[in-house]
Amino acid sequence: MRKINIGLSDEQRAGVCELLNRDLADAYLVLIKTKKFHWDVVGPQFRSLHQLWEEQYQALTTNIDALAERVRTLGNYPVGTASDFIKYGSIKEQSDNIPLATEMVSQLVDDHEQIIRNLRDHVDQCSEEFSDQGTADFLTGLMEQHEEMAWMLRSFIEGESLMSDGAKPSAEKIPVKMN
Ligand SMILES: [Fe+2]
Numbered sequence: 727m728r729k730i731n732i733g734l735s736d737e738q739r740a741g742v743c744e745l746l747n748r749d750l751a752d753a754y755l756v757l758i759k760t761k762k763f764h765w766d767v768v769g770p771q772f773r774s775l776h777q778l779w780e781e782q783y784q785a786l787t788t789n790i791d792a793l794a795e796r797v798r799t800l801g802n803y804p805v806g807t808a809s810d811f812i813k814y815g816s817i818k819e820q821s822d823n824i825p826l827a828t829e830m831v832s833q834l835v836d837d838h839e840q841i842i843r844n845l846r847d848h849v850d851q852c853s854e855e856f857s858d859q860g861t862a863d864f865l866t867g868l869m870e871q872h873e874e875m876a877w878m879l880r881s882f883i884e885g886e887s888l889m890s891d892g893a894k895p896s897a898e899k900i901p902v903k904m905n
Pocket residue numbers: 764780
């Protein structure tokens with residue numbers, strides 16, 4: 727096989743691909759959970775959550791493909807079995823019961839936040855330990871997407887609006903309704 731000569735050693739590329747495979751496994755696990763909740767959700771917010779989760783699993787599907795193809799770009803092979811997703815991922819699977827809609831949202835916020843923390847750490851490792859700025863940049867983009875997904879989900883379960891300084895809006899600050 728022709729040697730890959732892109733300024734990264736075999737060890738550097740292998741180290742980066744291990745991180746990418748961990749992120750790929752987690753992306754698949756959160757995809758499965760997002761899709762199941764898209765099917766199972768009931769309640770007054772059914773339509774909004776059903777649609778949001780469809781959008782999110784479509785974005786996750788695109789990202790999974792990009793993660794796997796980046797592993798191939800760096801000369802290694804992506805994980806691709808359910809058992810490997812569980813082995814290399816950090817997301818816990820949803821058990822057999824069907825949670826309430828708010829519990830589904832809460833679980834997914836936790837999962838996306840876990841993925842964001844992992845990605846933040848992997849960005850640092852790619853750039854500092856493996857000198858792979860390309861993958862660091864790629865994973866930064868994914869992290870930003872998960873931050874947005876977590877924000878959208880979090881917004882469903884935050885009951886009270888806050889001011890930009892974190893204070894609760896007082897009656898005087900709420901715009902007066904004009905007749
Ligand atoms: Fe659907």
